Amino acid sequence: MAPFVHPDLQPLVAKMTLFDTILFYMIHFVDKIVLWHRLPVLLGAIYLGIRRRLHNRYNLLHVGGVSGHNYDKQDYAYRTPAGTCNHPDDHLVGSQGTIFGRNMPPTTLNYGLLEPHPAVVASKLLARKSFIDTGKQFNMIACSWIQFMIHDWIDHLEDTEQVEISAPDGYSSGCPLKTFKFFKTKKFQTGSTDMKDGSVIYGNNEKGMGRVRTFRDGKLRISEDGLLEHDEKGIPVSGDVRNTWAGYSLLQALFVKEHNAVCDMLKEHYPDFDDEQLYRYARLVTSAVIAKIHTIDWTVELLKTDTLLAAMRINWYGFMGKKFKDLFGNIFGPELSGLVGLKEPRDHGVPYSLTEEFVSVYRMHALLPEEMVLRNIKPTTEEDKCPPILEKVPMEALIGKQGGKRLSKIGMEQMLVSMGHQSCGAVALWNFPTWLRNLVAHDIDGEDRPDPVDMATMEVYRDRERGVARYNEFRRNMLMIPISKWEDLTDDEEVIEGLKDVYGDDVEKLDLIVGLHAEKKIKGRLEADRFFTTNFNAKTYTDEGLEWVNNTETLKDVIDRHFPEMTEKWMTSSSAFSVWGSMPDPKKFMPLYLR
Ligand code: HEM
Numbered sequence: 157m158a159p160f161v162h163p164d165l166q167p168l169v170a171k172m173t174l175f176d177t178i179l180f181y182m183i184h185f186v187d188k189i190v191l192w193h194r195l196p197v198l199l200g201a202i203y204l205g206i207r208r209r210l211h212n213r214y215n216l217l218h219v220g221g222v223s224g225h226n227y228d229k230q231d232y233a234y235r236t237p238a239g240t241c242n243h244p245d246d247h248l249v250g251s252q253g254t255i256f257g258r259n260m261p262p263t264t265l266n267y268g269l270l271e272p273h274p275a276v277v278a279s280k281l282l283a284r285k286s287f288i289d290t291g292k293q294f295n296m297i298a299c300s301w302i303q304f305m306i307h308d309w310i311d312h313l314e315d316t317e318q319v320e321i322s323a324p325d326g327y328s329s330g331c332p333l334k335t336f337k338f339f340k341t342k343k344f345q346t347g348s349t350d351m352k353d354g355s356v357i358y359g360n361n362e363k364g365m366g367r368v369r370t371f372r373d374g375k376l377r378i379s380e381d382g383l384l385e386h387d388e389k390g391i392p393v394s395g396d397v398r399n400t401w402a403g404y405s406l407l408q409a410l411f412v413k414e415h416n417a418v419c420d421m422l423k424e425h426y427p428d429f430d431d432e433q434l435y436r437y438a439r440l441v442t443s444a445v446i447a448k449i450h451t452i453d454w455t456v457e458l459l460k461t462d463t464l465l466a467a468m469r470i471n472w473y474g475f476m477g478k479k480f481k482d483l484f485g486n487i488f489g490p491e492l493s494g495l496v497g498l499k500e501p502r503d504h505g506v507p508y509s510l511t512e513e514f515v516s517v518y519r520m521h522a523l524l525p526e527e528m529v530l531r532n533i534k535p536t537t538e539e540d541k542c543p544p545i546l547e548k549v550p551m552e553a554l555i556g557k558q559g560g561k562r563l564s565k566i567g568m569e570q571m572l573v574s575m576g577h578q579s580c581g582a583v584a585l586w587n588f589p590t591w592l593r594n595l596v597a598h599d600i601d602g603e604d605r606p607d608p609v610d611m612a613t614m615e616v617y618r619d620r621e622r623g624v625a626r627y628n629e630f631r632r633n634m635l636m637i638p639i640s641k642w643e644d645l646t647d648d649e650e651v652i653e654g655l656k657d658v659y660g661d662d663v664e665k666l667d668l669i670v671g672l673h674a675e676k677k678i679k680g681r682l683e684a685d686r687f688f689t690t691n692f693n694a695k696t697y698t699d700e701g702l703e704w705v706n707n708t709e710t711l712k713d714v715i716d717r718h719f720p721e722m723t724e725k726w727m728t729s730s731s732a733f734s735v736w737g738s739m740p741d742p743k744k745f746m747p748l749y750l751r
Pocket residue numbers: 299300302303306310311312338399400401515516518519520521523524555595597598614618
């Protein structure tokens with residue numbers, strides 16, 4: 157008789173406590189017989205809760221040391237430039253320049269860096285054949301949003317040594333660049349793994365912060381047309397200026413507006429605050445608004461199931477929900493009252509950092525299309541919520557410096573509405589943007605690099621170079637049942653054929669990025685941050701600031717604040733992250749936990 161626990165998972169289970177072993181049996185049973193997302197909401201949420209507990213205990217590995225010191229929290233009641241002074245006892249935890257953690261040990265497989273050749277994987281499995289979109293579910297605002305978040309959270313540092321990758325014989329026709337060079341990832345690198353602190357608009361250090369501030373009334377620099385200012389070299393004045401495009405700069409500008417609006421509100425209520433106080437409180441409030449939108453709006457739209465809706469709301473508000481939390485605060489701890497407002501940050505015994513594996517699963521460049529569809533927002537009929545198409549602009553024209561110029565001609569409102577109405581790409585095989593395979597990337601100052609790169613090939617190489625587990629090893633380490641044949645991954649014949657062509661029958665060889673793009677999709681960490689836990693209170697945020705965060709639930713709320721008529725006129729969907737012209741989510745009368 158086959159053992160109950162999959163043999164590959166037995167060594168991991170052997171390390172667990174008795175209680176955790178019992179919990180593991182429960183989720184393993186669900187994994188074996190039924191997919192968790194088909195469970196009723198409450199059971200699904202319990203399944204996810206168990207997984208969260210087990211992953212917190214067994215999948216957070218600390219890499220390197222954090223050698224910061226203790227400090228007086230009263231002296232740092234605000235977010236510092238480099239994200240220091242966030243952990244209550246160690247001033248360096250979660251700051252710029254700390255080492256990436258891991259969710260699992262580096263790969264133990266002995267495949268070579270070029271096995272199979274990354275250019276072959278890219279050409280045969282990733283390269284876009286024709287654009288696959290996400291239907292009505294996710295729009296170009298959602299696509300730009302995740303780039304905006306990624307630039308807030310992570311940043312790998314580079315070595316000074318270069319790698320050169322050349323397409324092997326016979327494949328050069330599938331590769332726009334026959335050969336290209338890029339810098340290796342720094343070995344014992346101190347990549348930056350910031351907290352969710354809004355550094356994408358505020359900057360990561362004193363110099364960057366000084367660049368974006370006006371030093372008047374706490375405000376950040378923004379031009380008259382509502383878009384980012386540019387310096388004499390044409391580089392945007394913002395927190396992170398690398399690999400920007402018009403959609404991403406637009407979100408930076410929207411949240412600069414939000415920051416400045418918070419400053420106005422605070423100044424009205426607290427007229428004695430000086431520039432520095434206004435800036436610090438407004439940064440706290442704006443960063444919390446961004447984190448909240450990411451948790452209960454973007455992620456919910458991405459995953460689009462009742463169970464995930466419940467789970468993400470439980471993360472922020474707790475099982476008892478928003479009304480209860482608004483009335484009583486966080487009195488019952490994380491499960492019942494949510495992670496936000498906890499008495500102490502929780503890092504599960506491991507200093508907070510983002511992980512190498514986290515970076516890898518966010519390799520979602522397939523969200524980017526080949527062209528942006530610009531809409532005419534001066535329509536003829538009042539009722540028409542879907543503005544007519546004006547022009548299709550290739551994405552190349554919207555990236556970097558030329559993209560900044562193009563955006564100022566288009567204007568913020570037209571771009572926002574157009575992005576709202578356009579579906580973004582699906583995370584699927586054969587959907588990697590063609591233009592990203594011959595890309596002039598930017599250096600840290602936003603300047604063009606001398607050598608163009610093939611991003612699809614490079615992404616395969618990067619995961620291997622950083623020792624990230626391949627797909628099946630990743631599954632095992634995440635306590636998931638590994639695949640033993642391609643049919644376990646997908647029932648799409650074409651995909652199976654493509655995988656066999658590149659990897660033969662060796663499912664262990666499958667690269668993580670390819671596996672994640674190929675697998676069947678289901679249909680549709682805040683708690684370590686003291687500004688979302690111990691210090692999520694009126695003393696740190698001000699009464700009015702906390703009220704602002706509590707009253708902002710979605711990106712639509714932010715858009716409505718800055719463009720009062722826009723969504724009324726142009727949006728029928730329930731979320732600003734779905735295609736705006738789509739029908740709103742149907743009203744469900746059954747309470748969420750009973751679905
Ligand atoms: C115009 C749009 C974009 C451009 C030009 C761009 C370009 C780049 C470049 C040049 C890199 C560095 C590659 C390396 O050296 O390894 C990178 C990394 C990355 N990008 Fe994008 N990207 C864009 C949009 C996006 C979007 C929409 C996502 C969605 C999730 C995304 C996710 C990532 C991730 C996860 C990394 C790895 C970061 C790291 O290794 O530290 N990017 N991108």
